Amino acid sequence: MIQKFFSGLYELFLGRPIPANFTNDYREVVFPNTGLQLFLITLAIVLLYYYVLNRIMSTGLYKTQHWVMFLILNAIIAFAIPIIQVNSNGIETHSYTYMFAFVNTIYSLILFFLFSILFKRGSVQAWTTPMKWPNKK
Amino acid sequence: MLPKKSVSSLYALFLGVSLVLSGCYTKQNGEDATETETATAPQENKPEQPNNQPEAEASPATANVNVYLEVSNGMKGFMPPSVAGKEATQFQSKMNRLISEVQDGRYVDQKAFFLAKEDAQGRPVLDSVSYNTMKSYIVSGIKDDVRGTPLPDMLRAALQQSIEHDAVSVIISDFIHGPSDQGQFLSLDSDIRSALREAEHRGLVVAVLGDVSAFHGTYHPAVKKPEVRRTLKGEQIPFYTWVIGKQEEVQVVINKVFRDLPAQQAFFGFEYKSIPYSALLKTGNFKPVGIVYCSSRTADPCTSVNLQPQPKEPVEFTVGLDLSSLPASMQQPKYLKQHLQVVGNGCRASMVSVTAADEGIKATPDLARYTHFVRVQVPQLTANTGSVYIQMPHVYPAWVKNWTTENDNNPVAEPGRTYQLTKIMDGVQALYRDQSDNIFSVSMQFNKAD
Structure with missing residues (x-):
């Protein structure tokens, strides 16, 4: 299920894995691993930003530019994950690998934004970062 | 109000930390999950496994x-x-x-x-x-x-x-x-x-x-x-x-x-009933062409492949065979080139080449168990599943x-x-005429790749 979901998610933009002989490695290992790591790491960074840095510790990193910093940090991690995954599974590196890393980076931006919308209301200092919507106060 | 809020924030923190920690294990989990799923695949092949045991071990x-x-x-x-x-x-x-x-x-x-x-x-x-x-x-x-x-x-x-x-x-x-x-x-x-x-x-x-x-x-x-x-x-x-x-x-x-x-x-x-063989899809020496991959990620040997030839890019891959138990004259690449047949069922298939293992291949651990390598080309599928047979008929x-x-x-x-040597030989051949047509035959199952 999870394999199908993540394979579909990535192959939607990337097409079938290249080189084709590693199709199973991509579908059964690399795509699900990358997808799950993307999900959890993004969630962790969002929670760190809103609840640790801007609620428990009150570090003053509540401005949009700070939020963007974390967004970019997450994006860099999201770019690195696929390359690490591909290399650690003994898969031949191909331009497909970097396209995959790029698509994963785009997904990380979207996911980071969605998680921010979802969790920012619980933050004390950063509940309006990056913008006030949809919270009303 | 305040204490309650801090308690709920503590919960949120705890949730966050536990999620981050579990994130550290993702790869492990992911691999475990995939492994348990793929573990079932080799089991499907199990009945074939004994077939694939090298005959030499059993022979006196x-x-x-x-x-x-x-x-x-x-x-x-x-x-x-x-x-x-x-x-x-x-x-x-x-x-x-x-x-x-x-x-x-x-x-x-x-x-x-x-x-x-x-x-x-x-x-x-x-x-x-x-x-x-x-x-x-x-x-x-x-x-x-x-x-x-x-x-x-x-x-x-x-x-x-x-x-x-x-x-x-x-x-x-x-x-x-x-x-x-x-x-x-x-x-x-x-x-x-x-x-x-x-x-x-x-x-x-x-x-x-x-x-x-x-x-x-x-x-x-x-x-x-x-x-x-x-x-x-x-x-x-x-x-x-x-x-x-x-x-x-x-x-x-x-x-x-x-x-x-x-x-x-x-x-x-x-007749050789258990020639060890495998599709070689991930080795550096024999790179496949086109969309072809082993049906199971972990199967070794790989006896079932997924493939999908494209009009402009036929599928081509190599099958390793261990023919060391055959008579030496039949192991000659020249003989094999002449007599080996690649037959498709549910696809069109042909043999591109057959080579014997050279020194470089003998030194490669994964390939050392195979003595010969048959390059197979599949330009077209006519069914969603089928087999490619590599066989050597009695000649x-x-x-x-x-x-x-x-x-x-x-x-x-x-x-x-x-x-009248032909007559003598005809007599011997007539004896075995009704047996199998092939000295050996191995089958590579295929599914159309999705």
């Missing part, structure tokens, strides 16, 4: 051997009495090496030597002799006066005896059939067939090795006109070594006991045609030929 290292040497007058020319300064004939040196290997080689367990003759009534007689006696016959010549041996009867008797001894028969003769009744020539093939019926019945196989040797002495042709006998001085006359027994044991005798085999070989009834040995003659009366004019 030694064999019992019974050597039968025909000692009729027609054989005397191969074994002329040794004279100082005269070179031994090829027959003498080859047979000497052979029986010495049988007597003292480590691959022969129990051995027995027999001289094949006939009695006054024309019935075959197999005289059990010692190694030294047979050796003296070979090096010093045949002293007895034996008119001949009816070929089918001799084969039948030798076979029967070897079956009782549970031994491999090694029958050495010129295979010139000389019946008193000329009508028997007509039924030579069916007579040979019925003589060896027991062999087929018991699942034994027949290997025939053809060789030539200089012949010094009286030659008795099968066709008695115009000459009943001729005196030859070193002309090349064929002689044959027939090896009959269980396939694995015949294999031991041919490969380990007979060191240098002649080029003329014929194999009847041989009638081509050399027989060049070694046979309808009139062997004058071996000087037409050297190196045996009277």
Whole structure:
């Protein structure tokens, strides 16, 4: 299920894995691993930003530019994950690998934004970062 | 209000930390999950696994051997009495090496030597002799006066005896059939067939090795006109070594006991049911082309692939085969190129090339277990699932045609030929005609890639 979901998610933009002989490695290992790591790491960074840095510790990193910093940090991690995954599974590196890393980076931006919308209301200092919507106060 | 809020924030923090921590294990979890899922895939292949075990492990290292040497007058020319300064004939040196290997080689367990003759009534007689006696016959010549041996009867008797001894028969003769009744020539093939019926019945196989040797002495042709006998001085006359027994044991005798085999070989009834093979899709040496991947990520060997040829990009991949158990002549890339067939069921398939393992491949651990590599091309699928078969059909040995003659009366004019050899071979082939069509066949299942 999870394999199908993540394979579909990535192959939607990337097409079938290249080189084709590693199709199973991509579908059964690399795509699900990358997808799950993307999900959890993004969630962790969002929670760190809103609840640790801007609620428990009150570090003053509540401005949009700070939020963007974390967004970019997450994006860099999201770019690195696929390359690490591909290399650690003994898969031949191909331009497909970097396209995959790029698509994963785009997904990380979207996911980071969605998680921010979802969790920012619980933050004390950063509940309006990056913008006030949809919270009303 | 405040404490409650801080409690809920603590919960949120705890949730966050636990999620981050679990994030650290993601890869592990992901792999575990995929592994448990793929673990079921090899199980599907399990019934095939025993099939894929190398045959060599099960095959015996030694064999019992019974050597039968025909000692009729027609054989005397191969074994002329040794004279100082005269070179031994090829027959003498080859047979000497052979029986010495049988007597003292480590691959022969129990051995027995027999001289094949006939009695006054024309019935075959197999005289059990010692190694030294047979050796003296070979090096010093045949002293007895034996008119001949009816070929089918001799084969039948030798076979029967070897079956009782549970031994491999090694029958050495010129295979010139000389019946008193000329009508028997007509039924030579069916007579040979019925003589060896027991062999087929018991699942034994027949290997025939053809060789030539200089012949010094009286030659008795099968066709008695115009000459009943001729005196030859070193002309090349064929002689044959027939090896009959269980396939694995015949294999031991041919490969380990007979060191240098002649080029003329014929194999009847041989079949290899468990040739180890695998599609090689991830090795650097044999890169596949097009959309093809192993159906199971972890299957080793990989016997099922997913593929999808594109109109402009046919699928091409390599299958590794371990053909080391086959007779050496069949392992020659030239022979394989000529006789190996790639047949598709549910697809069009063809063979691009076949290569033997070179030094570089032998040094690669994953590839070292395969001796040959067949490149398969699949340009088009006609069904969503099917198989690609790589098979070697039984082939009638081509050399027989060049070694046979309808009139062997004058071996000087037409050297190196045996009277009606094709008929003799036809008889043996007829014996195994209804068995499998292939010496071996491996099947690579495929599914259309999604």
